[in-house]
Structures are given as structure tokens and as C-alpha cells.
Amino acid sequence: MIEVHLPGLDLKNPVMPASGCFAFGAEYGALYDLNELGAVTIKAATLQPRFGNSTPRVAETPSGMLNAIGLQNPGADQIIKNELPRLEKQKVPVLANIAGSEVDDYVATAKKISRHPAVNALELNISCPNVKHGGIQFGTVPEVAAELTYKVKAVSEKPVYVKLSPNVTDIVAMAKAVEAAGADGLSMINTLLGMRIDLHTQKPVLANLTGGLSGPAIKPVAIRMIYEVSQKVTIPIIGMGGIQNADDVIEFFLAGASAVAVGTANFVDPFVCPKIIKELPEKLNTMGVTDINELIGRSWKK
Amino acid sequence: MIEVHLPGLDLKNPVMPASGCFAFGAEYGALYDLNELGAVTIKAATLQPRFGNSTPRVAETPSGMLNAIGLQNPGADQIIKNELPRLEKQKVPVLANIAGSEVDDYVATAKKISRHPAVNALELNISCPNVKHGGIQFGTVPEVAAELTYKVKAVSEKPVYVKLSPNVTDIVAMAKAVEAAGADGLSMINTLLGMRIDLHTQKPVLANLTGGLSGPAIKPVAIRMIYEVSQKVTIPIIGMGGIQNADDVIEFFLAGASAVAVGTANFVDPFVCPKIIKELPEKLNTMGVTDINELIGRSWKK
Amino acid sequence: MIQEDMRVMAHEEIADHIFELKLQGQMVQQITEPGQFVHVRISGKTDAVAPLLRRPISICSADVKSRTLTLIYRSGGLGTGTELLTHTRTGDTVDVLGPLGHGFPVSEAPAPARALIIGGGVGVPPLYGLSQALAKRGIQVTHVLGFRSAKDVFYQTDFEELGKTFVMTEDGTYGRCGRVTDLLETVPFDIAYACGPTPMLRALEQTITDKPLFVSLEQRMACGIGACMACVTQTTDPNDAKGYRRVCCDGPVFKAREVEL
Amino acid sequence: MIQEDMRVMAHEEIADHIFELKLQGQMVQQITEPGQFVHVRISGKTDAVAPLLRRPISICSADVKSRTLTLIYRSGGLGTGTELLTHTRTGDTVDVLGPLGHGFPVSEAPAPARALIIGGGVGVPPLYGLSQALAKRGIQVTHVLGFRSAKDVFYQTDFEELGKTFVMTEDGTYGRCGRVTDLLETVPFDIAYACGPTPMLRALEQTITDKPLFVSLEQRMACGIGACMACVTQTTDPNDAKGYRRVCCDGPVFKAREVEL
């Protein structure tokens, strides 16, 4: 009833933690069995280790939060050595988020990570707003995103999902460009670029100045973008942005998502993913829905 | 201490209601003296009367709301005949928001409205997300926005503020384009494009499908954009997006705004504008600030 | 119209998911007609954020002496603002804006006359205050109240004290089985007032064409005072000068067929 | 670590804007060290939306028998989450995640020994539980507690029951005038523990170089359990394998000079 099958990802339920909100699973794995999850999305891997930005790295906003972690991670080699073997022992599918500041970084990281048996698919993070140089063009210029997708696809041994940035004028153009370049799926949305200023210091709260806005506040933007894009592409969409409960999951499916990821809500309630997975079949029952796949895009399907 | 002077707008305080959230002042004017306000921004005027979109036209979201009013208004002639004379009797400055679907509409409306003695400045709405045809290019393509600004400036008898859409990849490019075309000031931000889907009907809540997201949820996006733009232009910015209290006003000033507009918060608390105006000097006192103009852009000024 | 933190005097579930909330405050003095409404701001709790927008709720009845007004509302279930409102306790305060809108014109029924009052579901509450006002003017009132099921019925005895009362349920589990419109022909009346689901109001407008009928509408609202244009509805008369009415301030009560349903 | 709706047993303002909150629940059984913290979810009220993120607050003390833990926190004033928390009443429940993090190593002080406990402002609370634990092991404890002003002082007598206690205020309105570091030379000790503002901790790390010193840090947090990387701080050792520590789970208590302050 809640099984979904996407390129590389055979999910017994459509709920996974979002990249960067779950590290490599060890912490939440100490609280519950990761095999309850549809999949695990791991924190962005880059070719070299990254320490990330200075602190403060998070700030609260109305129904949301800003983060500027800056892709802190131990680098692809360490991840392969220390993190993936632990996940390999689990039965849960792994979606590996990768990032970089140049095409070559992405390609090299994709090559390494996609080869690992624990990894079922790649998620190409072309949209991290918290990295200073490079980066931005990948997420905002269709041709640049397409070229990157094409090159990563050429080396990846696993299906590739491209994670889109919402900070663009035309999200459909971005989606179509990466689809044409061979993307197997889309993840949307990453965070909106935002800022908070501290009234005492009179400076931005985040050391990085700007950060990525996530949480319930951005849900209407995510729903709108998924609604628009899902009508114009044929590849599946992993939807995310403000999901807190089973109702939200259903809203994302109706908009056009085929699976969902939960980010910020984990910080509010560390058990939120298993809770949603438990609620979902109950909710579908009350709606008279026998298979969640029926709901995909129903808000716009005739 | 809280006086600000902007092109065409000599404001005894920097707080005005935002366009579309205050109609033409009659309703809130029945609750308090409009002369308490820094200025009044009137609902978008179009050349011809517009009935607007079907209902439902509003939907609630976490710390925000979506609206798709669709620029309902009685048209420039009726506004001049029935609404502006009433405002003329008040001493409060009037910022007249104008909209259109073609350049000629804008130009004709600007000509008529700017001539009226009650009107102190125009606010060029190039960014309404709820109008079907035309419109979108004005708000998202710098060259198109610039041309429109130039043509409206040519006929306007009053200073022109251009209201920017946040639904763009590069807000600085938009701002610089309209500044170069002669804009006297900027208003930012208009609403973010969003959607909500009703789980019972399984269709978008709004009859118009998408709507504009406003309220506290979007404040971090507004602050970020004003922070970026104010460093790259020399014309003043009227800041808006989620303002609820005096602290928020100060955050907008620190980001780079020279005045602010309050929209959605009026619906939550109809007395919010006079309340903020009363709180503001008290707040500045506790901060040791003697003139609010000192705060403009202080978050980025060295 | 004022904004006031009103004190909760009583709050109880009177039917399935239907709550009766009694509030005390100065606002009561300003109520001019039955059928006006208030705009209620709802507070949050740990696992539920306070909703941003207010909720429009009809004034069911009001007592000037005790400065109390009664609201009756349906809790929309988990995740809704009205569900959060159910957690308000006696002694708490609730932020209320009101009274708002134009209610039922009581003086349109010239005494002695016979008024027919037709309500459906949570459209029933404002009709209670209306019936009280009409009865006070010596008008004979008959009530036809429709509910979905037995568990949804409320205020039957209160209405019975004011006049003849027919309760109907769609599923026949209580009172007569059927819809309120089924009964119209059997009841004699000179003027009719109605509040309830739009299809019910539409049916009434088609049936009651020879006598005055007033209907109270619902529409999604933001400001509640006429400024945001969220709640408009088109006039039936294409030559109407404005072409629209705002439910919040021109209504919520309209003459039958004045606006599109 | 569990998530629990803990019951409020008592809640009062014990100094200017400083509140003492006693909570009852199962979680108390899991506390292993003084200096651990909890992550508190705060509920909203009418004119203030519930904050999205939890707030980290140190466990001040805990009593396994009554299953009660005590938190002491400063209300940040209007618009902050902690101000909202002050509205919680006895009998309410509060959503708490904990116990979290690594606290002060009590066994590092080999009895019999002399421990010096240094606290500043809202850094003082976890030191109370620490002092209790040390005293229980027969360790002689001396407290140096710094506050801004007389109105900010709390828990003086509680600390005095456990050992010699010096209270200092920055403005000299109570106790000795000055900063906690001014007193260090006059007090003999074998091990030191500190919690308070970063500049104070930095001064202590520079002064106490020949004896063990443990410091408890603050950092903005999101998850509180090590997954989001919000709360990291760099190690002082550039050759450290990871190069960073997470305050929430590797700390909040660290050996002096292990991480950058």
C-alpha cells in the first residue's frame, strides 16, 4: 500500500530523511531501527573533507530555520571507509548526496561513491546556497546544470537524482534541462536563501551571513514547484520542504511527488520519520486509498 | 526620531500599510485615524476595472498565507472619482500602487493616477503573481522591467517606486536595471509564488491554483534580498514581508530599508500599524538610537 | 467593532465535535443584529503552532446584562485551528475581533407575522439569536433544522422553547429523515431566514421565490472587515454598480438572489 | 535519550528573569552525569507562535527518587522562546528530549581532593548538580559564582550548604565586586570545573594551566543529538583526526583547551 519503486530505489515506504538532516544515520540509528525508513539520504559528500562555515550556523525563523553548515563532511574517501560500511549492514536503501565546487569534483565524487555497494542512487546537490565560490551557477543556469548532470551520469554506476534549488525564476526550465541531460529523478526543493539580523549585534545572525531557509514556512513554495514540474517531466520527484506529518506527505504526493524526504522536522521530533511511516497507512485508509501511488499528481491529473 | 524623507514621501514615521492589504483606507480608517500612519499604500489600480479571480482567494500556511485576489479594483477612473478624494482630505501621504498586463496599460494608469493631488508617489507593481497573461516578464526579466520603468517615469508626475518580485534568480540584477531606468525607489518584496492542496478535494485550495505567499514565513527571504540589493543601489528601499512588530521594522532597517510596509499582519491585528508606530520610538530609546535613519543598512555598513 | 481579550465563561462539547463557547466582554454591547459574527484568534500549543489567520464564527446569541456571547463551532479535527480552540479552558482569554458584518434584518418581518427559520449543520447557531429576536417582537417562529446524523444534533430544546421545531437528519437516525427543503410546503410562513451549506441555500433560493428570504453565506476570509477582497462574491445583477459584495462586511446575510451562490 | 512529556511540578522566578522549573518523568533515570542537558520544546500562546526549534537547557539537579529534575533558565524577554516558557503552569506538561550530551567527569577528581567550581550567570545551574555529586564523593568543594548585579543572584544558600561559596557581582551591588577570575589565586584546589560566558572560560583556560580544568560550552543547536552539524567547534589540535567536536554530543563539557573557544 505504501511501497514505491523509483530508479534504483525500491522503497517499502516513501519516507526518507533529507540530506544533511540525518548525517550518516548513526545518531538517529541509535534511537530507532533505520530499516523502518524507506531510505536514508546521507549528508553531502565532497571530494575533499570540508570543515564548513563558522558558527553560528543555524538561526530560527517563523515556522522555519536558516542553516549555513557549509557542507561539512569528512570527504568521499572517509565516508566510504567509515560511514558506508555501517549502512551496508542495514537493509535500508541509501541515497548518497554529493556536492562540489567544480565539475571535476562532482565527477570524481560520483565515480567513487556510486561504486559503493551500500549506495543505491546518487543525489546531485547542485543547489547548496551555503558554499561561497562556484556552486551557484550549477543550480541556476539550465545549461550548466545539464552539463553537470550529463557528466555525472556518464560516470555513475547508479541512477542519479538531481536536487533543484528553489532560488530560480523558472524551475521548470531547470527540471527539463536536467531531465534531457539524463537525470533519473529529481529532488526538490532545497532551501530558500534567507537571512536574519540580530537586533543586539545589529549583524546577520549566521557567521556565513545568509543561509538556507527550511521547515514548514517553505512548504507552499515546494508544493507549487512540484506541481509545476511534475506536469512537465516524466522522471519521478522526491519531494521535500517542510514536511511534518502524514498529511504533508499526502499533499506532496497530490502535487506530484513519488516519494518524500523529511529534513528540519527531525530536529523538532527525532522520531518523526517512523511516526509518519506509521500514520501513513492509517491516513490512506481513512481516505479510501489502497495504494499511495494512485495519489501521485492527482491534484492536476484530470 | 522616526521621521524619514524619501522621494515624494515625507513621512513622520516609516510605517505604512502594504498595497492590497488596506484597500483604499476606508475600512481601517473607520478604526483609527489614518493620519497616524507614515503613509497609505493603496490597492493596485489598473486601467480598466477588474473583478479578480474566483474564490477561494486565500489559504492559510504555516506562519503565512497565500492570496490570489487577482488585482480586483474598480479601475483608475473610479479610484480617482471615489477613493482618492477621500484620501485627499487626510494629511497622510499616499503611495499609489499601479498594475497592468501591457506597457500601455501601465503608462495610461500612471499618467492618470500620478496627476491626482492626493498621490505623492507611484508604486509600480511589476510582480503580481496572480495575473494570468503578461505580467510575469515585467517582474522577472531585467530589460523588460527597465523598459517599463523608463516609460512610466516618462509620464509620471510623481516619483516612481518599483515593487520587485522575489521569484527571481537574481534580485540584484532586477534592482539595478530599474534603478538605471530611472526608478526613484524600490519596494521589496512582493509575495513568493506558492500553493496549498486540500486533502479532501485533492485539488489546490485556491481557485487560481497558485497564490502569493506573505506573512512572517517570508521575512528571512525579504531580509536577505534587501540586504543584497541595498548594497548595490543608491535609491531607497521600502521593505516589506512578514513585518509584525517594531523589532521586525528595525531588522528591515538594519538590512537596508529606509521605510517599511505592513501587509498580512493587518489581518491578524487590525490595529497593528498604529501599535508599531507607538512601539518604535520606545524601542529605539532602549537601543540608544536617536534617529532611525542611522540604522539604515547598519548590518552591512562598516 | 473592537478587538478584545474575552474571558471564557464556559466551554463544552454539546454534540459530536460541536463546541459551545461562552465569552464575556465589552464587545457584547456593540452587537446590533443577530447573524453578525466575530473573528477569533486561536492560540497554539506544544505540538501545534498558532494559526496565523483569525477564524470567522457566528454569534449564536448574546446577553447584554451578563456581557456574554455564545459561539457554537465545529472542531475541524487534528491540524485545524478550530481543533486547537477546543483546548481553551474556562478562565482563559480569547482574542476576538467583532462584532462584524451585517446580520439578519429582524424588522423586515412585520409583526404579527410568521417566520420560517431554516438551518443546516453549523449554520444553525446564528439562527438561535435570530429566533430569540423575532420571538421577542411577537413573531411566530418555526424552525427546520437539518443535521447529518443523530450525533450532530444540538440546541433542539432551546429552539423548541421559541417555537415549533422540526429536526431532520440526512441518514434518518434522528427526527425526520431527509433534507430541510423536503418540509417547506407543509409550513406556512411570511418570511424566511436561512443559514447552512451552499447547496441547501441554493435549493431554498429556487424554492422560496414569492416571499422574502434572507441567507447567510460563508467564504474564506482574511481581514474580516472589508479591506482584503478575499471574501467577495458576484452579484446576480450584471448591471450592479460594483458587481460584487464582500461577505465579511456587506454580508454575511444577503437578500436571496442578490449574490451568486 | 528519550522524548517525554514531563509534568511541571513547580515553576517560579528565583531572580530577575531567572526561572526555576521542576519537571517529573522517566527521563530522570537515564541521567548519568551532572552537566548533561535537555532539549525543550516550547508551546505557543495567542500572540506568540510556538518556536520551531527546541531550546537546550542544562540539568541543574536531579532526584531519582521523586523522578524530578530541575532546570534554571533565563527568560530572554518578549519574542523569545524562553519568555514563552515562563507561561507554563504547574500541572502542564513540557515536551523534553534528554538527557543529552556528556557532562562533567566527576571521577576525574580523586577523593580526597579539593574541587573549585566556577560559574557565571546562567552557567551556574549545571554546577549545582556537579557540586552535589562531588560533595557526595567526599570531595571538598569551593564555589566562585559571578553575576552581573545583585538582582541576578540565585542559589547562593544552596551552594553554601555544599561548600565555601564566594558570590561576586560585576557592579559590586552584592558580594565581592569584580570577576570570578580575580579570586583564583586565593583558593587552593586540585581540579576545576567551569560553566559561563565564553570570555570567562577563555580567561580560565589561560590562568588554570597546571591543574585539570573542565569547561562547559554553549553553541546554537538544531538537532541536539549530533546529526545536523550546527554546533561544531574546532579542535585546538590541528592534527586531530576529525578536527572538530559537536557541542551537543561530544560535549557540552570538554577538557580545557581541547576545542577553540
Ligand SMILES: Cc1cc2nc3c(=O)[nH]c(=O)nc-3n(C[C@H](O)[C@H](O)[C@H](O)COP(=O)(O)OP(=O)(O)OC[C@H]3O[C@@H](n4cnc5c(N)ncnc54)[C@H](O)[C@@H]3O)c2cc1C
Ligand atoms: C461569516 C461566517 C460565520 C461562520 N460561523 C460559523 C459558526 O458559527 N460555527 C462554525 O462551526 N463555523 C462557522 N463558520 C465556518 C468557520 O469559519 C470555519 O469552519 C472555520 O474557519 C474552519 O477553520 P478550521 O480552523 O477548522 O480549519 P482549517 O482547515 O485550519 O482552516 C484553514 C483556513 O481556511 C478557512 N476556512 C476553512 N473552512 C472554512 C469555511 N467553511 N468558511 C470560512 N473559512 C473557512 C479558515 O478560516 C482558515 O483560514 C463561519 C464562517 C463564516 C464565513
Ligand SMILES: Cc1cc2nc3c(=O)[nH]c(=O)nc-3n(C[C@H](O)[C@H](O)[C@H](O)COP(=O)(O)OP(=O)(O)OC[C@H]3O[C@@H](n4cnc5c(N)ncnc54)[C@H](O)[C@@H]3O)c2cc1C
Ligand atoms: C548545552 C547548553 C546548555 C544550556 N543551559 C542553559 C541553562 O541551564 N540555563 C539557561 O538559561 N540557558 C542555558 N543555555 C542557553 C539557552 O539555550 C539559550 O539561552 C536559549 O536557547 C535562548 O533561547 P530564547 O528562546 O531565549 O532565545 P531566542 O532569541 O528565541 O532564540 C533563537 C534561537 O537561538 C538559539 N539561542 C539563542 N541564544 C542561545 C545561546 N546562548 N545558546 C544556545 N542557543 C541559543 C535558541 O536556542 C533558538 O534556536 C544553554 C545552552 C546550551 C547550548
Ligand SMILES: Cc1cc2nc3c(=O)[nH]c(=O)nc-3n(C[C@H](O)[C@H](O)[C@H](O)COP(=O)(O)O)c2cc1C
Ligand atoms: C541543517 C541542514 C543541512 C542540510 N544539508 C544539506 C546537504 O548537505 N545537502 C543537501 O542537498 N541538502 C541539505 N539540506 C537541505 C535539506 O535536505 C532539504 O532539502 C531542505 O531542508 C528542505 O526540507 P525540510 O524543510 O524538511 O528541512 C540541509 C538542510 C538543513 C536544515
Ligand SMILES: Cc1cc2nc3c(=O)[nH]c(=O)nc-3n(C[C@H](O)[C@H](O)[C@H](O)COP(=O)(O)O)c2cc1C
Ligand atoms: C491579500 C493581499 C493582497 C495584495 N495585493 C497587492 C496588490 O494589489 N499590489 C501589490 O503590489 N502587492 C499586493 N500584495 C503584496 C503586499 O503588498 C506585500 O508585498 C506582501 O504581502 C508582503 O508583505 P506582508 O508579508 O507584510 O504581507 C498583496 C498581499 C496580500 C496578502
Ligand code: FES
Ligand atoms: S475578508 Fe477581507 S474583504 Fe472580506
Ligand code: FES
Ligand atoms: S545540534 Fe545538531 S549536531 Fe549538535
